[in-house]
Amino acid sequence: MFNLDKLYQGHKPHGDNPLCEGCTILDKNKSCHSVMDYEEVSTADTLILSDSIKYKMGSTQSFAPEEMRLLKEFYPADFVTAAAVKCPSVKEADMTANDLKICRVHLEATIDKIKPKLVIPCGNLAMKMLLKKSGITNKRGKSFDYETEAGHGCKVVPIYHPYACIKEPRHKVLLEADLKNAYEKYVLHKETKGDFKYTVVMNIDDLIALSDKLKDTDQTLGMDIETTGLNFLKDDIMTLSITSHENTWVIPLDHRESPFRKGEPDYAKAWTCVRRILENPKNRKVFHNAKFDLKFLINYGMHTKNVWDTKILHHILDENLPKSLMDLTKLYFASELENL
Amino acid sequence: MLTISNPATFDWAGMSLADCAEGNARDTYFTLKLYDLLLEKLEGQPVMTLVENVIMPSLELFSDMEYNGLQVDTSQLDAVGRQLEGQNMNLEDELYECKGVKTSQSFTSNNDLCDILYLDEEGMGLYPPDRTGKGSPSVSAPTLKLLLEHIEEELQTR
Numbered sequence: 001m002f003n004l005d006k007l008y009q010g011h012k013p014h015g016d017n018p019l020c021e022g023c024t025i026l027d028k029n030k031s032c033h034s035v036m037d038y039e040e041v042s043t044a045d046t047l048i049l050s051d052s053i054k055y056k057m058g059s060t061q062s063f064a065p066e067e068m069r070l071l072k073e074f075y076p077a078d079f080v081t082a083a084a085v086k087c088p089s090v091k092e093a094d095m096t097a098n099d100l101k102i103c104r105v106h107l108e109a110t111i112d113k114i115k116p117k118l119v120i121p122c123g124n125l126a127m128k129m130l131l132k133k134s135g136i137t138n139k140r141g142k143s144f145d146y147e148t149e150a151g152h153g154c155k156v157v158p159i160y161h162p163y164a165c166i167k168e169p170r171h172k173v174l175l176e177a178d179l180k181n182a183y184e185k186y187v188l189h190k191e192t193k194g195d196f197k198y199t200v201v202m203n204i205d206d207l208i209a210l211s212d213k214l215k216d217t218d219q220t221l222g223m224d225i226e227t228t229g230l231n232f233l234k235d236d237i238m239t240l241s242i243t244s245h246e247n248t249w250v251i252p253l254d255h256r257e258s259p260f261r262k263g264e265p266d267y268a269k270a271w272t273c274v275r276r277i278l279e280n281p282k283n284r285k286v287f288h289n290a291k292f293d294l295k296f297l298i299n300y301g302m303h304t305k306n307v308w309d310t311k312i313l314h315h316i317l318d319e320n321l322p323k324s325l326m327d328l329t330k331l332y333f334a335s336e337l338e339n340l
Numbered sequence: 341m342l343t344i345s346n347p348a349t350f351d352w353a354g355m356s357l358a359d360c361a362e363g364n365a366r367d368t369y370f371t372l373k374l375y376d377l378l379l380e381k382l383e384g385q386p387v388m389t390l391v392e393n394v395i396m397p398s399l400e401l402f403s404d405m406e407y408n409g410l411q412v413d414t415s416q417l418d419a420v421g422r423q424l425e426g427q428n429m430n431l432e433d434e435l436y437e438c439k440g441v442k443t444s445q446s447f448t449s450n451n452d453l454c455d456i457l458y459l460d461e462e463g464m465g466l467y468p469p470d471r472t473g474k475g476s477p478s479v480s481a482p483t484l485k486l487l488l489e490h491i492e493e494e495l496q497t498r
Contacts (some may be wrong), residue, residue, distance in 0.1 A: 093473050105461075125373040167470065168482060187398045198365035200357070222372030226341065228353040232407070239360050250361040257357035275358075286375040288367070294403035307399045310371055313378040316387055326342055329370045332377055336370075337342070 008246055023102045025087050025094060031055045033087050038063065038110035041190050042205040045187050046079040047116040049107075051125040051161065055088035063122075067162035074176040076183055082110045084126035092125040104129060108148045118186045119146065119154050120179070121159030130156055141178040143186070143340040157182035157340060170320035173331075181334040198210040198241070198248035199213040204266040208243075210249055211273035218337060219244055220308075221277075225293050228254075274302065281305040288325045342366050440464060453479045457487070466491075 017034040020026055020062045026033055035053050037060065048071060050062040062081040071079070085095070086106045095103075098330065107129055111119065121127045124136040131144055139158050147153040159178040165171040184190040192247065214221065222243035229235035236254035242250075251274065252258030260270035278285065278297065287293050290309040295302055309321050321331070330340060341363040344350050380390055394488045436443055440463040445452040456463045468477030469486040 035494050048360055091473055097460070196366065196369050198361065200361045220367040222375065223365055224367040224371060226360050227443060232495065239364045241364040241368040243372045245372070248365045248369055251359055252361070252367050253358060288371045289347055289398050291403045291406060294400065295407045298403060298407045308375065308396050309399055310374045310378060312395060313382065317392060325367060325370060328374055329342060333370060335371060
């Protein structure tokens with residue numbers, strides 16, 4: 001019987017590349033090694049990085065045709081592609097820390113050759129190669145600064161690998177949003193100025209006036225608290241923010257710089273004002289992840305009436321998407337953010 | 341908070357009032373914008389009656405329950421636990437009656453499940469829709485879901 005193992009006995013890596021010296025991937029049986037996929041590409045605004053080279057029928061490519069189709073469908077402009085790891089079919093588990101370090105030289109050369117404004121690594125391996133960070137689920141859609149040793153600086157926005165989106169179609173919405181946001185923010189530099197403005201209420205008379213204004217209103221208000229920690233029994237509420245469609249107010253409560261913190265003469269008066277606003281049953285108070293805020297407020301003796309929660313509303317709309325305020329803001333209002 | 345990139349390691353208590361106020365204000369600004377958008381998308385959907393009359397009013401109740409705790413009838417909880425365990429065992433017995441499943445195999449073991457579904461000659465002989473990073477056939481929940489879809493598709497076309 002034909003012994004496959006013998007086929008690769010004495011196998012030597014093709015195209016001896018001095019830059020690859022010491023890489024353990026070269027000892028593995030691969031159809032080819034060190035494919036300099038960046039040699040023939042010219043400069044471009046956007047570089048999309050795959051994990052490793054794909055080798056098929058004698059030719060190499062960064063993405064499979066189906067993955068490429070998905071990227072072209074979602075990315076609104078032209079782009080070039082390259083692989084983060086220059087040997088075919090290398091998985092993250094195959095690579096030691098030293099291999100990653102050695103292979104980064106090729107990646108830097110790729111970026112120096114293409115000189116992109118925006119680099120989009122797809123999947124965890126490509127992100128790890130570029131940013132030395134893991135955890136694509138938490139880091140996808142965020143922006144990072146990157147600079148090569150030769151001095152070319154660019155923005156990096158990691159995304160899910162298109163293969164993951166083919167396997168799990170629910171990720172397609174995120175892939176599309178991440179690609180669009182990255183393009184608009186860092187290639188087009190598009191920015192929409194929202195009508196965001198806020199007032200910090202530092203004086204008890206202003207707080208009483210605000211409370212008089214909002215205690216009987218039927219206008220829907222957005223609300224949020226900031227706390228010193230996550231334990232509603234031990235931690236304090238630093239600030240409470242209230243938004244109407246016209247204005248946003250921030251009331252400093254137990255923040256160390258607050259005029260209304262525990263021990264200050266206006267402490268009780270301030271909380272009475274807050275109570276009048278929160279316990280008004282006529283208007284909706286909209287929180288994101290309301291239960292977190294409500295438990296802290298209960299600990300201060302505040303029983304908020306007529307509460308609505310955008311986290312639950314979004315879950316009802318689409319249970320497959322991430323629901324943090326950050327994720328949803330990037331999904332719907334990315335152009336209003338300074339950075340992704 | 342939208343202005344904080346790494347909330348897990350951030351020193352919340354040490355934050356200045358100016359930073360805290362800006363982040364807090366941004367959060368509420370986007371919360372209200374999100375609310376308007378979601379309400380527009382959900383407007384007229386039958387689920388909104390449930391949202392307005394049951395889900396949102398229960399938030400105050402659930403927060404109270406989480407804050408104060410709630411009394412649990414442990415004997416009743418045990419009884420429900422035993423009932424579910426019994427149902428599970430019956431389902432497992434039914435699975436052991438399937439062709440190619442040996443009594444020595446456990447459904448909670450990934451290796452055994454892999455053998456039953458894909459590898460054993462006497463097993464189900466299904467084609468794995470996906471493989472793990474190390475190359476063996478995958479039995480992860482999304483793969484099994486995909487496998488079930490493939491089987492249903494196949495049965496429909498026959």
